[in-house]
Amino acid sequence: DVWDSKQVTAVEITFDGPGIFNVDGEVLEHDGFLRIRVLPAALQLLVGKDEVASAGPAEEAVLPTWRADPARWRMLLLYMFGCMSNQAVWIGFAPIESEVMTEYGVSATFVNFLSMIFMIVYLPANFPASYAMDVLGCRWALLVGGCLQTFGVILRCLPADPVTARYLVMSGQALAAVGQPFFTDMPPKIAADWFPAYQRVLADTLASLAMPVGAAVGFVLPVALGLRPMLYFHLAWSALFLSLTFLFFKAAPATPPSPTRKHHEGKSFGQELAAALCNGNLWCLILSFSCSMGSFNTSSTLAAQLVGPFGYSADDASIFGVVTTFCGVLGALAMSVVVGLTGAHKAVLTTCCVLCVLFALLAALTVIYVGDGPWGLELLALAFGGLGFSAIPLMPISFEAAVMVSQAGEGTLAGLCMSGGQILGIGQTLILGELLQSGHPRVAWILLGVLFLVALLAVSLFAPKGKSFDLLLREESSVEASRTSCSS
Template sequence: MNPLKTECTEKNEDAVSGSPLKVRVFKRRWLQLFLYALCSVCSSFQYPQFTIIGHIIIFRYYDVSILAVASTSIMLMVGYAVFLFPGLFLMERIGMKWTVVIGAAFTCLGAWIKVLSTAPDRFPVLLIGQGMVAISQVFIAPVPGKLAAFWFGKDQLALATAFGCYALHVGLTICFLTVPNFVRNHDDVAKIGIELSTIHWILAIACSIVTLAVLLFFQNEPSMPPSESRALQRYTHESFGKGFLVSLKMLVTKNRNFIILWNTYGLITGIFNSMPILLNPFFLTHFKNCEVDLGIINLLLCLLGTIGSIIIASILDKTKKFRVIAITVTTSSVLCEILFAGTLHLEIKWMVFVSISLFGIALISYSAIGFELCAEATYPESQALSTGILSISGQIYGAFVTPLLVKVIDVFGDTAAHVAIVVILSLGTLLTILDKIDLRRQRAEEHAARYEALSQGVSDKIDK
């Protein structure tokens, strides 16, 4: 008997019936997505926590170099790249629930260590706390694609992935909104320490609550698959499992489309990862003493970018025009960066706000689109493995691009840095155009639909 043809007795659920594969979409999928989002928010909040107030950290409180403060963000990229493969291997062994629990626990540990860093001579303690948060990213960042595939139906895959990815940007948004407004550049260093300590305590308590909630309520996978493609994937994996190393070799050596996508995603996402650090010199060079406004443009970059990107993800779910939408988004990123650079040099503040919002939509949209393209190009391999390897590209490129652009600003000025960003985004657009994505998951859904129609036709004939 086919193990996929199982019955489910659970009540009050949204069912997708009629398929010979017996798929079902559970209402509690939204709880799983919400819990993961909370975990991601707690982790991503700490990513630009110190670069956004770099002028205070550098010149007033810790008295360290610009590169030292930039390292609080760069180390998250480097840590992700170093620990990703052990993390993915562990994820395949222990399942999605315990992966997220470990990620939440490391985030919580890092937050509590930073509670101890509130003193001008304790910058190394702060770096240790950031190191714990960097490790947590290994267990959090690859999850959205896998969670969407495990819990959501085929008509909500891109939307669920988008919500999972954009939880990271919600954390960034909250950081940009709160930290610059709460931690001010006081003449009294002790007052800065009190405000930093308050932020650390609130964050540590919030992370503790989220970790407990994830431990108690987050689940690995429902009893029945939510889509035909997941049903076929689960059956294939259980029957013909190839193992972590074999799947890894298939992805990195024999899937040309995935390799091109890996570099494209790295170029586009690497620029986004560098923006929290670059916006400070970009903006304050043209608008002196506007630290609060700097927080606003970071907020607009993430918040409006996230809202617009969710709309694009919904369009992707309905149209399935993966390649067209990807090319449109990457091309838009180039045009929006040119607009952003131009408005900065014209020094018209409201136009800077508009241009950074459009730039955010283009950059953030590609994160979810890239995950969906990855799932299509690598099906039926594990989404955690494929999207984990994909997301490492953004960290690796970001770790190289960020210090490079900081150096360009120091030596040649912000105009040269904008030119470099345009070149990088243009290269990403060119690779997107050249990448002929093989929509394997879509074909699996179509084959399942044809099989369902054929089975229904045979059943009708038998009934007659």
């Protein structure tokens, strides 16, 4: 029944009359003639018995058993809205440290812990979140994460004396932190559940971008509104997301977006996790992701402390943060387009890691040898922008590469990658913080660069067996063949 299965750049099909035709999950209406132009290596035309059945005259055509649901973009936007709110809750206290210290009568360490608790709580909460995604689906995972976050921000808004209020705030942050992996592990899962193969990298990238964009919004809100209005804004945002998810987020698309999505339903979570932990290729990817994202997150978190000893102010550090986020969005979009056109995950990951090493080296040389002298600010802004451009795309592309080399659930794979990043992020933050406090900022910068180099070495050992499109095509063909043999 599979009478054509190949990669093409263009195709023209003539039919007996008007009808519909399925191209990789997109059901196209035609008037008897269909011309399809395909971007290089971005799409395969898989024609099997479902397509044969749906290619006849309009009055005889039947809808195929798999197609892309038009509601997928609404589901993605709704997820991004919630993920941004979670990131804003995470980082909200950091920009107004002095106001928080005055309001609750706490130390700077307490304020830092309000953000660090998200990294600490993430590790035990990660696998329950992955299980909820891969077994119960995106809707239930978002409802659980949304409830935890909403209850947490309610606690932060309860009226109380300063001593009680500080514990309510910490408890609220802890609850929201438990809900974090229900958001941050979801990009590859929602991409696989709702999008056809040729749109998954784009969907994963857009979903992942909700994290840095949400953090950027989280930096702006407290400065613009102040502490108390920010808390109420977070509450309204979280409650609105939870309500919209309950009312409008679907449990599953009306039809699977691809044959492989039907094939992967109903697998054992425990067996998939055990197989993933025995996958050497996946461990290379996790190590590369952990070192690069851990170093990037640490450099972003400690930006003011890293550049302060060399004559730069907190305002300069804020400029570096804005440049990093802006360039990161551009980099993620650009790299996702490259992967979408070529399917070359390893080449793009290697390029990103090389750029991370080069820009980390530029930043270290600038602060050590130029300092706050002529062109120092511009060079350092270029270095931070380059780090954002090359490091932020590593998240969605690593998620999709992990799906290529492992049959485990997408939420589980994202959770493994993010857990490694969180562990190294916590360790690097503590070590670099100690180095900075003890007067060794140069050593801190050197350590950041070394870990980016380790990430590059790890990704060089990553060896996928083929390009993503070839793997998907072979798998979809085998699925179609197995269905044919079963029916016969």
